[in-house]
Amino acid sequence: MVQSLLRAIELLEALKVPERWFSLAELAEQVQLPPSTVHRILQTFCEKMYVVRDDKTHLYRLGPALISLGMAAANNVKLQSAALPVLQKLSHSTGEDAFLVIPAGFKGLVLEKVEGPNNLKVIEKFGYEVDLHCGALRKTLLAYQSQAYLKDYIEHGLKRLANHTIVDAAELLLDLAKIREEGLAVSYGDYIEDAIGVGAPVFGSDGEIIASIGVISPNARVEKIGLETLKQTVKDCADELCYRMGYVNFSMRPGVPASFAK
Amino acid sequence: MVQSLLRAIELLEALKVPERWFSLAELAEQVQLPPSTVHRILQTFCEKMYVVRDDKTHLYRLGPALISLGMAAANNVKLQSAALPVLQKLSHSTGEDAFLVIPAGFKGLVLEKVEGPNNLKVIEKFGYEVDLHCGALRKTLLAYQSQAYLKDYIEHGLKRLANHTIVDAAELLLDLAKIREEGLAVSYGDYIEDAIGVGAPVFGSDGEIIASIGVISPNARVEKIGLETLKQTVKDCADELCYRMGYVNFSMRPGVPASFAK
DNA sequence: CGCATCATTCCGTATTATGCAATGTATTCC
DNA sequence: GGAATACATTGCATAATACGGAATGATGCG
Numbered sequence: 001m002v003q004s005l006l007r008a009i010e011l012l013e014a015l016k017v018p019e020r021w022f023s024l025a026e027l028a029e030q031v032q033l034p035p036s037t038v039h040r041i042l043q044t045f046c047e048k049m050y051v052v053r054d055d056k057t058h059l060y061r062l063g064p065a066l067i068s069l070g071m072a073a074a075n076n077v078k079l080q081s082a083a084l085p086v087l088q089k090l091s092h093s094t095g096e097d098a099f100l101v102i103p104a105g106f107k108g109l110v111l112e113k114v115e116g117p118n119n120l121k122v123i124e125k126f127g128y129e130v131d132l133h134c135g136a137l138r139k140t141l142l143a144y145q146s147q148a149y150l151k152d153y154i155e156h157g158l159k160r161l162a163n164h165t166i167v168d169a170a171e172l173l174l175d176l177a178k179i180r181e182e183g184l185a186v187s188y189g190d191y192i193e194d195a196i197g198v199g200a201p202v203f204g205s206d207g208e209i210i211a212s213i214g215v216i217s218p219n220a221r222v223e224k225i226g227l228e229t230l231k232q233t234v235k236d237c238a239d240e241l242c243y244r245m246g247y248v249n250f251s252m253r254p255g256v257p258a259s260f261a262k
Numbered sequence: 263m264v265q266s267l268l269r270a271i272e273l274l275e276a277l278k279v280p281e282r283w284f285s286l287a288e289l290a291e292q293v294q295l296p297p298s299t300v301h302r303i304l305q306t307f308c309e310k311m312y313v314v315r316d317d318k319t320h321l322y323r324l325g326p327a328l329i330s331l332g333m334a335a336a337n338n339v340k341l342q343s344a345a346l347p348v349l350q351k352l353s354h355s356t357g358e359d360a361f362l363v364i365p366a367g368f369k370g371l372v373l374e375k376v377e378g379p380n381n382l383k384v385i386e387k388f389g390y391e392v393d394l395h396c397g398a399l400r401k402t403l404l405a406y407q408s409q410a411y412l413k414d415y416i417e418h419g420l421k422r423l424a425n426h427t428i429v430d431a432a433e434l435l436l437d438l439a440k441i442r443e444e445g446l447a448v449s450y451g452d453y454i455e456d457a458i459g460v461g462a463p464v465f466g467s468d469g470e471i472i473a474s475i476g477v478i479s480p481n482a483r484v485e486k487i488g489l490e491t492l493k494q495t496v497k498d499c500a501d502e503l504c505y506r507m508g509y510v511n512f513s514m515r516p517g518v519p520a521s522f523a524k
Numbered sequence: 525c526g527c528a529t530c531a532t533t534c535c536g537t538a539t540t541a542t543g544c545a546a547t548g549t550a551t552t553c554c
Numbered sequence: 555g556g557a558a559t560a561c562a563t564t565g566c567a568t569a570a571t572a573c574g575g576a577a578t579g580a581t582g583c584g
Contacts, residue, residue: 002306003540004266004572009310016334024531034574039532044264048271049367058531058581062335064366067373068391070332072278073324104326105311111329129330265571266541286562296543301563320550320562525584532579540572548563554556 007033008041012062015051021059077102079202079211080112082244087114087213090237094230096215098237101137101199103145103209104129106156108138111211133158133172134165136187136197137212143179144201144209150176164190184235185214186227196222198230200238203247210245213238269295270303274324277313283321339364341464341473342374344506349376349475352499356492358477360499363399363461365407365471366391368418370400373473395420395434396427398449398459399474405441406463406471412438426452446497447476448489458484460492462500465509472507475500 014030015022024042028035042060045051049065074080083100091098091114100112107129132142132153142153150173158167166172179185187197199214214234222230276292277284286304290297304322307313311327336342345362353360353376362374369391394404394415404415412435420429428434441447449459461476476496484492 001309002266002270002302004264005270005303005306006310008264008267008270009306009312012331016331018334018337020338025529035531036533036574036576037572040264040572041267043532044267044271047263048268050271061338062331064335064339064364064371064373066328066335067332068366068369068371069274069278069324070329070335071390072280073326073328073332075280076282076323077326102326104330107330109326109330111326128333287560297562298543298564299541302541528581528583530579530581532577534577535575537573538571540570542568542570544566544568546563546565548561550559550561552557552559554558 004041007031007037008045011038011041012045012050012066015060015062021054021057021061023059027060074111077111079245083112083202083211083213083241084114086237086241086244087112089240090114090213090215090233091116093233094215094217094225096217096221096225096230098213098215099137100211100213101141102211103132103141106132106153108132108135108141108212130191131159131161134161134187135191135199136185136216137199137214138191139176139187140179140185140199140201140212140214141209143176143185144203162189162191162193164188166190184231185212186231189219192216194219196227198227198234200234202238202241202245204245207247211241213241266303269293269299270307273300273303274307274312274328277322277324283316283319283323285321289322336373339373341507345374345464345473345475345503346376348499348503348506349374351502352376352475352477352495353378355495356477356479356487358479358483358487358492360475360477361399362473362475363403364473365394365403368394368415370394370397370403370474392453393421393423396423396449397453397461398447398478399461399476400453401438401449402441402447402461402463402474402476403471405438405447406465424451424453424455426450428452446493447474448493451481454478456481458489460489460496462496464500464503464507466507469509473503475503 010031011027014027024035024039027042028038031038042051042053045063046053049063051060052063053060079102080100087098087100094116096116098114098116099110101108102111103109110128130138132138142150145153154169154172158169158172160167166175183200185197185199189195191197195216195218197214197216199212201209202211202213204210215230272293273289276289286297286301289304290300293300304313304315307325308315311325313322314325315322341364342362349360349362356378358378360376360378361372363370364373365371372390392400394400404412407415416431416434420431420434422429428437445462447461451457453459457478457480459476459478461474463471464473464475466472477492
């Protein structure tokens, strides 16, 4: 493991605050390193446009070179291209905004979004990162992780992000078990107030969870559509995407003994 | 300057190829470093999800952590939010796809795009990076750079990217002078064949060029709209964005002697 | 105008990245 | 099927290089 590189990455993460400029001193404080070291790293990043320095104020922010890098990273995820038509279908048949979320460290990342025709929007933008223990789509991701991962995640802390966020470990584990049982997650404003989220898991060819898809919509509209209809539609679309990603459900596969079924 | 960090960045740049996985050996070859060193750097990146490794094939690609980083970098550019309404107006009044491009190193980066209602699309996606000596919007960026920058740029090489790309330094300089004179660039398929681009500069409050905006459309449609109309619309929108970014044209400012005018 | 804060540069030190060589692993070809 | 090859990975001695304390320089505030 390369120490200087780890430090440099920490620095980038510290800079990852929207609409904000940082002084050298502040960054040094944030990452707990002497100013001279931070300065040297920032100088290197500036060289490559990963960080930009305002010459007048000597303040720093993330640079434009990271934009194309991020887009390249997004393009590489083949999941995205497979998901787009499914999301469009999901959005079209529900009239709501459909999302594709993938796990990234201890966060859920909005990788793709298809907007419905409604006006009242939920603000989940592309590239957003939020902790995994809140929101239907993110909790779905959490529900299918390994025990070891879950243990680490809980130790890392369950921050309250809205009034209804689950902050108790035992309660969260129960909730996740319920999600696994149903193969579907529903959240009632545990991240966004007055909004209901419905999410379902997407598995890859090796059976591991790779993403979740679903919709988020204001309470009022859900009543009109009907929650059960919504759940069924989300589940169907998730299954279709699983299929496209090469996932084979063993219990459905012909010639496989029933004992294999989960 | 931190050597290990520079090497690490080189590696990321090498990985920045869409839809492609790299083996350790190939990357080591690309960046001209021993495999063990490359391996150590990749390991570090994997830790932070900046790079992802397929455990089966041991191939590497850019990781999801870069996506949110890229989006954060994009959000930081306040230009973007100021530009959006102007681009919408531009797209609406021309019926074409409108673009916002900023300089990033020796490349032009598509920072924002508003699509028109047409079907025949020009494929310039958000996050794209292309050399600055071709395309109206990118040449505009080049036209207002310092002499020193231009010298470096030309030394760095004028690659041919389409049939009509200018690859001769003298010819390019003449072209750039013409752009400065007119305050507007028009390109006839020097990057995309059979497409005409019209771009105009956007200046910041310090008078430096910070971006270019404009439209790109197939030859056929330009004839219908009329090139002169198109040019005027682009220029007007660029001026509006200049104004929004705090740029003050001295020759227009009341009370400023005419001798200040450029 | 002087003081204080912050950014930047310098430089001796030892930590740390380095790359060779050896080992482990997968794949190909005979 | 087994040997050989190509590639990924690990270990380790070396010295190159990142490190951070201290000195210097710049900027802004009282």
